[in-house]
Amino acid sequence: MQVDFLIVGQGLAGSLLAQALRARGQRIVVVDDGWKSASSQVAAGLMTPLTGRRFTLTPSYPELFAFAERRLTELGVFRPTSVYRMFADDEQKEKGQKRAAMPAYAPFIERVTTGQGELDAGLTDSLGGVLMRGAWVDLKRLLAEERTRLESDGALFAESFDLSEVQTGPEGVVWRTVQARGVVYCDGYKSAQRGPFAYLPWQPAKGEAVSLRSDAPQKPFILNREGWALPLGEGRWRTGTNWAWEGLDEQPTQAQQEKLIRRFRGYFGQEVSVEVIAHVAGVRPCTSDNLPFLGTHPTESRYHLFNGLGPRGTVWAPTLAEEMAEYLVSAKPLRPDCDLRRFA
Numbered sequence: 207m208q209v210d211f212l213i214v215g216q217g218l219a220g221s222l223l224a225q226a227l228r229a230r231g232q233r234i235v236v237v238d239d240g241w242k243s244a245s246s247q248v249a250a251g252l253m254t255p256l257t258g259r260r261f262t263l264t265p266s267y268p269e270l271f272a273f274a275e276r277r278l279t280e281l282g283v284f285r286p287t288s289v290y291r292m293f294a295d296d297e298q299k300e301k302g303q304k305r306a307a308m309p310a311y312a313p314f315i316e317r318v319t320t321g322q323g324e325l326d327a328g329l330t331d332s333l334g335g336v337l338m339r340g341a342w343v344d345l346k347r348l349l350a351e352e353r354t355r356l357e358s359d360g361a362l363f364a365e366s367f368d369l370s371e372v373q374t375g376p377e378g379v380v381w382r383t384v385q386a387r388g389v390v391y392c393d394g395y396k397s398a399q400r401g402p403f404a405y406l407p408w409q410p411a412k413g414e415a416v417s418l419r420s421d422a423p424q425k426p427f428i429l430n431r432e433g434w435a436l437p438l439g440e441g442r443w444r445t446g447t448n449w450a451w452e453g454l455d456e457q458p459t460q461a462q463q464e465k466l467i468r469r470f471r472g473y474f475g476q477e478v479s480v481e482v483i484a485h486v487a488g489v490r491p492c493t494s495d496n497l498p499f500l501g502t503h504p505t506e507s508r509y510h511l512f513n514g515l516g517p518r519g520t521v522w523a524p525t526l527a528e529e530m531a532e533y534l535v536s537a538k539p540l541r542p543d544c545d546l547r548r549f550a
């Protein structure tokens with residue numbers, strides 16, 4: 207079987223890259239081990255403009271968000287939703303209010319509140335907060351639909367990819383019955399642990415999330431303070447998350463479940479019931495400078511990487527999948543801040 211590119215991994219990165227390459231007339235196959243370690247399966251898929259304790263805007267956020275909105279709407283998985291970031295302390299309040307008043311942030315700010323109950327009487331937002339224009343992305347649907355497409359094209363190998371099975375020659379690479387011009391690693395944090403790109407400065411971070419049923423009143427926005435709670439209707443919620451840099455085992459822990467539920471309950475000014483439906487853990491493919499890793503291996507020219515999407519894959523991936531495809535097909539230079547050549 208002769209193709210242009212063999213993609214390793216069908217998470218958010220591999221799925222959108224497969225689509226971008228197909229749109230450019232490229233023949234592709236994808237090898238995926240059944241989402242065994244997919245961060246994309248665990249993520250809530252939130253797009254939140256102001257993040258972190260300092261309320262910073264991701265670099266190029268307006269441009270990335272606008273493209274993601276267009277592309278993910280075409281795919282039927284973009285859900286525009288406001289996000290209510292409640293201030294956790296006075297320092298956050300001061301920073302948040304300052305940022306919200308800056309012209310660059312204006313398109314994403316719907317309202318700033320200064321005290322409890324201004325937006326919704328049932329919340330514990332005693333310091334107020336910022337209501338932002340955000341979204342969440344139905345990642346499960348995106349992944350499932352792309353998988354169906356790959357299966358019907360006969361382009362999916364539901365297998366584990368192992369570099370020791372690859373032969374490299376002047377014509378390209380051979381993996382089992384597949385001959386390809388190159389391999390593109392879209393294998394999430396696994397690239398940090400083994401393979402040709404393990405030399406890059408990765409900082410993978412584990413996170414957990416809980417799906418639950420609750421009698422908490424549903425809200426028309428995502429709740430956000432330290433973590434988040436996404437209302438899914440009919441008493442269903444998704445809540446997360448935490449950051450851990452040790453023990454990257456994808457195993458949910460009882461201690462985190464208790465913490466997430468405590469935080470969820472803490473958003474509401476009344477007692478609320480909680481019934482856990484699912485509890486999952488995943489590892490974010492984070493990088494030392496919080497920017498993705500795209501490009502070609504410095505000495506192995508057949509090996510490429512589209513990875514390092516970190517905690518904001520939904521914001522980066524739609525734009526970068528197009529840029530990566532242009533780079534692979536037409537050698538168009540990558541944006542320097544995401545090009546892996548920034549690390550010698």
Ligand SMILES: Cc1cc2nc3c(=O)[nH]c(=O)nc-3n(C[C@H](O)[C@H](O)[C@H](O)COP(=O)(O)OP(=O)(O)OC[C@H]3O[C@@H](n4cnc5c(N)ncnc54)[C@H](O)[C@@H]3O)c2cc1C
Nearest residue numbers: 215217218219239242243245246249252367394413519520
């Ligand atoms: C708890 C949590 C919450 C998050 N919340 C958000 C959020 O709200 N918003 C947001 O934008 N992002 C969020 N993220 C981050 C987001 O999940 C990632 O940025 C993005 O999904 C990464 O996609 P990826 O395709 O690069 O990697 P992955 O989704 O990890 O996909 C890699 C794929 O490769 C496969 N694979 C790996 N090795 C092999 C192999 N050897 N052979 C075959 N297949 C292989 C894996 O099984 C998987 O299917 C969150 C992450 C976590 C863990």
